[in-house]
Structures are given as structure tokens and as C-alpha cells.
Amino acid sequence: MDQQARRWLLVASIVGALAVVLGAFGAHGVPHYLEGQGFEGENLAKRLADFETAARYHMYAAFFLVAAALVADRQPTCKALLLACWSMLVGMLLFSGSVYAVALVPDDLRGTFGAIAPFGGTLMIVAWASLAVAARRKSTQSTQK
Template sequence: MKIFIVIGVFAMAIGVVLGAFGAHGLKARIEPNLLAAYQTGVEYHLYHALGLILVGVLAYQFPDVSGLKWGAWCLMWGVLLFSGSLYLMAVTGIRWLGAITPLGGMAFIIGWVWIGWALIRSA
């Protein structure tokens, strides 16, 4: 599960870079509503990168808990689908990409529920 700590740490670094790019590089170039969508993508990206680190740490604390890995994969897919679709939509202006965003949101929800259920089952 160390892999999720590593993925989470690099996802945090990428999230900070993308946040700075949005604040400094996109602010004057895209519509305010697209910039807001981009910033939402960054926000959820950073939250769930921290979540990946947390799941990795939980796996060390509770090595016998099965299911944490699947929850972490869902969080990672959530970042890619949710935040990624918002980033692409904001930068390209292709608004139908917003239809992908809820799939990422569902991946986040499934991931967190899966992680919680795995921890409850192990008690």
C-alpha cells in the first residue's frame, strides 16, 4: 500500500502546480465560470490526493484490512475523471466534458464508502 502514499504525494505536487497554473496562467485567459470549474477540480484533486496518502497510512496501521486498496483505486480514478474532466473543459472550452465529471464524483463516493466499509468489517 506504500504505492498509494507515493501516488498521493505526487498527486499533491501536481495539484499544487495545476492550482498555480490556474491562478496565474488561466485567470486572464478563460471565462470566470470555467476558471471556477478549474478551481473546483484543483480543490477536489488536492483533497483526494491527501485521501490517497491517508489510505496508505491506514494500510500500515491496519495491515489485515482488505478492501483499502480498492477504495484507494476508486479515489485515484475519481481524481482522474472528476478533476481531469474539469481541467480539460476549462482549458479547451469543450463543455460536454462536464458530463464526465459526475462519474469521477461517483468514484469518490464509492471509494470513501468502500474504505469505511473495509474498516468496519475488520473491527
């Protein structure tokens, strides 16, 4: 496997492991934490749903990065693929990170963190579009055969 592909596979593995850890925390620790902070009813349910959304998109990013690493092994010099990987990583950090925060912070800070999420979401869209461009590009290995 190409060095760049191995690097992105390592990043994908770390991102995926953290998604599982945070998902488990969301299922087991976050409800108790939020109840301890005085949240209940619809407010509690909304925050738990927000945390679950963050964890889900966090895991989607891990799957994306695994797929991109596999493509990178065939196309190690593809700039669109590099853009896709970095866009997904930064987009995931901004989107999921801000949505995790929105679920956990007091009401007066929710808007601040919530304003960051669209930037992360936009970068994740850029990542998918860039992956499509990379997928349309012929593999450098197949043209060298």
C-alpha cells in the same frame, strides 16, 4: 511501513504535488490563457471557478490517499481499502481531469468533457464508502498481538 502503504503514500505525494502545480497554474496562468482565448465576464469567471473546483477535489484526493496509506500500513490485506484507493485515484482523474478540461476547452467541447465528471464523482463516493468499510474492519496487526 508496509510496501502497499509506501506505494500509496508515493501515489498520494505525486497526486498532491500535481494538485499544487495545477492550482498555481490555475491562479497565475489560466486567467491569462482564457483571456487570450477571448473569454471575458461571466464566462471567464465560470471557467476560473471550474478550474478551482477541479484543483480542490484533486487535493482532496491527495489527502484521502495519504489517509488511506496510513490505514494500509495497519491493514495491508484489506480489499475494501484497495478498492478505496483505486476508486479515488481513477475518480480523481476522471472528475478533476474532466473539470480541468471543461474550464479550458472551447464551448463546443465542454459538454463532452462535462459528461465524464459524474462518473469520476461516483467513483470518489465509492472510495469514501470503501474507506469507511476498511476503517470498521479490525487491524490484522492488532489481532495478531
